[in-house]
Amino acid sequence: xxxxxxxxxxxxxxxxxxxxxxxxxxxxxxxxxxxxxxxxxxxxxxxxxxxxxxxxxxxxxxxxxxxxxxxxxxxxxxxxxxxxxxxxxxxxxxxxxxxxxxxxxxxxxxxxxxxxxxxxxxxxxxxxxxxxxxxxxxxxxxxxxxxxxxxxxxxxxxxxxxxxxxxxxxxxxxxxxxxxxxxxxxxxxxxxxxxxxxxxxxxxxxxxxxxxxxxxxxxxxxxxxxxxxxxxxxxxxxxxxxxxxxxxxxxxxxxxxxxxxxxxxxxxxxxxxxxxxxxxxxxxxxxxxxxxxxxxxxxxxxxxxxxxxx
Amino acid sequence: xxxxxxxxxxxxxxxxxxxxxxxxxxxxxxxxxxxxxxxxxxxxxxxxxxxxxxxxxxxxxxxxxxxxxxxxxxxxxxxxxxxxxxxxxxxxxxxxxxxxxxxxxxxxxxxxxxxxxxxxxxxxxxxxxxxxxxxxxxxxxxxxxxxxxxxxxxxxxxxxxxxxxxxxxxxxxxxxxxxxxxxxxxxxxxxxxxxxxxxxxxxxxxxxxxxxxxxxxxxxxxxxxxxxxxxxxxxxxxxxxxxxxxxxxxxxxxxxxxxxxxxxxxxxxxxxxxxxxxxx
Numbered sequence: 101x102x103x104x105x106x107x108x109x110x111x112x113x114x115x116x117x118x119x120x121x122x123x124x125x126x127x128x129x130x131x132x133x134x135x136x137x138x139x140x141x142x143x144x145x146x147x148x149x150x151x152x153x154x155x156x157x158x159x160x161x162x163x164x165x166x167x168x169x170x171x172x173x174x175x176x177x178x179x180x181x182x183x184x185x186x187x188x189x190x191x192x193x194x195x196x197x198x199x200x201x202x203x204x205x206x207x208x209x210x211x212x213x214x215x216x217x218x219x220x221x222x223x224x225x226x227x228x229x230x231x232x233x234x235x236x237x238x239x240x241x242x243x244x245x246x247x248x249x250x251x252x253x254x255x256x257x258x259x260x261x262x263x264x265x266x267x268x269x270x271x272x273x274x275x276x277x278x279x280x281x282x283x284x285x286x287x288x289x290x291x292x293x294x295x296x297x298x299x300x301x302x303x304x305x306x307x308x309x310x311x312x313x314x315x316x317x318x319x320x321x322x323x324x325x326x327x328x329x330x331x332x333x334x335x336x337x338x339x340x341x342x343x344x345x346x347x348x349x350x351x352x353x354x355x356x357x358x359x360x361x362x363x364x365x366x367x368x369x370x371x372x373x374x375x376x377x378x379x380x381x382x383x384x385x386x387x388x389x390x391x392x393x394x395x396x397x398x399x400x401x402x403x404x405x406x407x408x409x410x
Numbered sequence: 411x412x413x414x415x416x417x418x419x420x421x422x423x424x425x426x427x428x429x430x431x432x433x434x435x436x437x438x439x440x441x442x443x444x445x446x447x448x449x450x451x452x453x454x455x456x457x458x459x460x461x462x463x464x465x466x467x468x469x470x471x472x473x474x475x476x477x478x479x480x481x482x483x484x485x486x487x488x489x490x491x492x493x494x495x496x497x498x499x500x501x502x503x504x505x506x507x508x509x510x511x512x513x514x515x516x517x518x519x520x521x522x523x524x525x526x527x528x529x530x531x532x533x534x535x536x537x538x539x540x541x542x543x544x545x546x547x548x549x550x551x552x553x554x555x556x557x558x559x560x561x562x563x564x565x566x567x568x569x570x571x572x573x574x575x576x577x578x579x580x581x582x583x584x585x586x587x588x589x590x591x592x593x594x595x596x597x598x599x600x601x602x603x604x605x606x607x608x609x610x611x612x613x614x615x616x617x618x619x620x621x622x623x624x625x626x627x628x629x630x631x632x633x634x635x636x637x638x639x640x641x642x643x644x645x646x647x648x649x650x651x652x653x654x655x656x657x658x659x660x661x662x663x664x665x666x667x668x669x670x671x672x673x674x675x676x677x678x679x680x681x682x683x684x685x686x687x688x689x690x
Contacts, residue, residue, distance in 0.1 A: 129519070133510045133522055136503075143537070151536055151539065151540050220427045220431055223434060229665060230622075241440065241441075241444055290680055342533070343533050372539045382540070385535060
């Protein structure tokens, strides 16, 4: 009886001790960040190591064997290069479109001479609220093959032949780039608008005194001030471009004629999931990561993001 | 003269933006129109630019709200559960981490912050196969939890909360300590309420990300009853489907609530969806 009481006492004492320990200012921050540490270890570090290990294995249900660099050798095939080519083309066009158009539109949206600014800004943002799937459903319908579909009818009005949008490599790429551009322009406009708030009025006033034209002001005052935002937007567009999958899936469900819509991630999905060849899929993933890393670095170097002055 | 000129520039510019806006919103309007057209014709021919407005009807919506739409509402329910669950979990965990990184000076805080930035850069598609294997190993395939898992501690949200907390007064923590408040009490009772706007922005970011998420749910969800909206709608896209009524009206009903939320909470949508910008 007495014994159990002392034990209970001890327990409460140690519980208090634990609470006191957990509540100290030295320990509390570690408790706060523990969810990130756990998720980093379980959801990032482990899968990343596992992806690299798997890329050297043949993964079959209940049986994995190391096969050296065989998966990597297999990557060097025409289908992969086609996927890489498609993805690179997509990245190229989305970066150009999603940097240039939003810059121009945001400069106008920022000018005093535009009426209904907030309305326009909000309207251009609405496409960003749709999922790629829903947006793709709309685009498939508007760019239907028949001559009675929306866009083909408009082409007919100017005397052009109906286009088989989803069956040509060029038009297929056009659809994917258009879909992405439509969804992202509004978001990128907001980035540039935020950047424009940091351009000091004084610089424009000084340029006015020097007799600069509107174009010169844009080129020599606005653009340099927007440089960090341009770098940022270009970087996320490149990364998102290399990760592209859904824009292609929604048009062709991962089996496009002649692989015109096949992307690198689509190839991972096809080989790793559909063909259940996880080792090969993982190897493609590792190559994709290296490509993204190298391209991002080259792009940052191109923009001079590593120079001290920034 | 100069004043008049300026006015003309304004009018021209506004007209230009009106045209751009019409183009940008055409797909959304088309979808709404399409949802009121006979759907079998749509899938075969695409949406026609020319149609008789008198032929529009709500038949497709009747289909969604009839027995035919049962699986659609199941997907809707799943999307609501997954997005809602994710908002609660990820805001809870991410805000804690971001708060600690901003408010405490502790050993390793810099390393942890760098790790947050690092994982922000890692494309999910690279981790996807091992994570999928993990879900199979843990028998979590086809569960809500599996869909939510990769986003629960979102690095982007951690980053956002950290930046937000840097602007909060640390003196409040000190005075709360003197009043005998625990470190956790300080966070939950004093600091978290001050982080309101950042919670709103991240709720929208996480909610929308999850609402529109496709690739990961496509991998881990197997059965029709567990599908989220994008995965479910994508199954209707096949040329052999016979549920096109659901496809178009269902798509409209998927984006309408989001657009309504956007009109009311524009500010939070904008700060939530342009998170990366806080750095630049």
